[in-house]
Amino acid sequence: MLEKKTLDYEKAVLIGIINLEQDEEKSKEYLDELEFLAYTAGGEVTARFTQKVNVPNPKTFIGSGKMEEIRQYVKENDIGTVIFDDELTPAQQKNIEKILKAKILDRTSLILDIFAQRAQTSYARTQVELAQYQYLLPRLAGLWTHLERQRGGIGMRGPGETEIETDRRIVRDRIALLKKKLVKIDKQMETQRGNRGALVRVALIGYTNVGKSTLMNVISKSDVFAENKLFATLDTTVRKVVIGNLPFLLSDTVGFIRKLPTQLVESFKSTLDEVREADLLLHVVDISHPNFEEHIDSVNQILDEIKSVDKPTIMVFNKIDNYKHQTIDEDDLVTEKTTEHFTLEEWKDTWMNRMGDNVLFISALNKENMEEFRKKVYQEVRKIHITRFPYNNFLYPEYEEGF
Incomplete structure (x- = not known):
């Protein structure tokens, strides 16, 4: 089901809406992220279209x-792919394909496609395949009639064609088989976690x-794949790390995103078990992103869903x-x-100040403030460790510089 073929960049256009829940600025931000998703999947965005729509058109969105x-625009510029920022119903997708005569994707199918590219292990591939089939099941009739699967490209890394009379049964059987396979792998992974x-x-x-992943490489001196694209990491990587003489296990997990498809949250529950069973969370935030506060909220929302929002962080x-x-400007009395306009120092005096010592500012790439980072992680791991093993707390002294 999953292909690893390298594709040339396809010309694509993006479509978003402006409504009561997302104003023009928010819509632009979502489309910025959608363009990054398209780029990650192998697309080159040539244009964006937005429309003010309080209630999407049930037929064509x-x-x-x-x-x-x-x-x-699609006809004049030979556009092969049109991507909507919101999830389309099977009927909408079918109707839009008839009008535009192009490949129609929504945010969900695009994210699923990126996951299909990025899945490296058998476990990740199984999780992604299950999510793809669950997404495709209600769309089968329109999919097989209106899409030429052999074209390949963005959104086409999925199951091949089957006869319409039997495809639903085949897909349901495949979903059942994949679920059984995941249950088996989950038990194996649970045993592995227990053996640690x-x-x-x-x-x-x-x-x-x-x-x-960059931070993981710095801390553990390992070589975890990291690049400036979305979802570089799908498989959870676990490394034994020692700061000073204090050992602990560090895991790098799949990145979260707004509007994450429910199929993926369901399929990747086991991957998120590493978060559920963690004693300490390191919530990494890209403070250079203009909307990092919303990213924090998105992560906390998923943590809440998996009942991990109250863990030490x-x-x-x-x-x-x-x-x-x-x-x-000092003379500017209008702006x-x-x-x-906040400097980093001013940010530290906002809500971040209420978090006390549990806030760090670093650059993993340039290794800035890593000594402070190591000290804080050591202190928090030590607290948990000596609670668990009070009889050998003398082995782990307070943090000393140069550990």
Whole structure:
């Protein structure tokens, strides 16, 4: 089901909406993220279209006038892929394909496609395949009739064609088989976690592309795959790390994202078990991103779903080397100061101040403030460790510089 073929960049256009829940600024931000998703999947975005729609059109999601504008652009510029920022119903997808005569994807299918590219192990591939089939099941009739599966490319890394009379049964059987396979692998992974002994477990969590894997490489001196694309890490990587003479287990987990498909949350529950069973969370945040506070909220929402939001957590604000803020001239009496104008020092005096010592500012790439990071992690792991093993706490003294 999953292909690893390298693809040339496909020309694509993005479509988003402006409504009561997301204003023009928010819509632009979502489309920025969607463009990064498209790039990660192998697409080159040539244009964006937005429309104010309080209630999406049940047949075509957007209005007829905007649809005609998009149709003209798609035809004149030989666009092969049209990507919607919101999930389309099977009927909407079928109707839009008829009008635009192009490959139609929504945010969910795009994310699933990226996961299909990124899955390296048998476990990750099984999880992604299950999510893909669950997404495709209600879309089978339109999918087989209106899409030429042999074209390949973004959104096409999925099951091949079957006869319409039997495809639903085949897909349901495949879903049942994949679920059984995951249950079996889950039991094996649970055994593996149990065999790790009573070492303190620390999990790196955070929005996608915030630098978790880079930080993992710095701390554990390992070689975990990291690049400036979304979802570089799908498989949980666990390493034994020693700071000073104190050992603990550090895991790097899949990055979270807004509007994460429910199929993926369901399929990747086992991967998230590393978060559930962790003793300490390192919540990594890209502070150079203008909307990092919303990223924090998105991560906390998923933590809440898996009942891990109350775990001991250190907030690690990464990429301080990339942080930029707007400045206001001293003579400017008109411009209102907002968070866009905050320096790092000013951010530290906001809600971050209420978190006390559990806030760090680092650059994993440039190894800035890593000594402070190591000290804080050592202190928090030590607290948990001596609670678990009070009889040997003398083995682990207070942190000394140069550990």
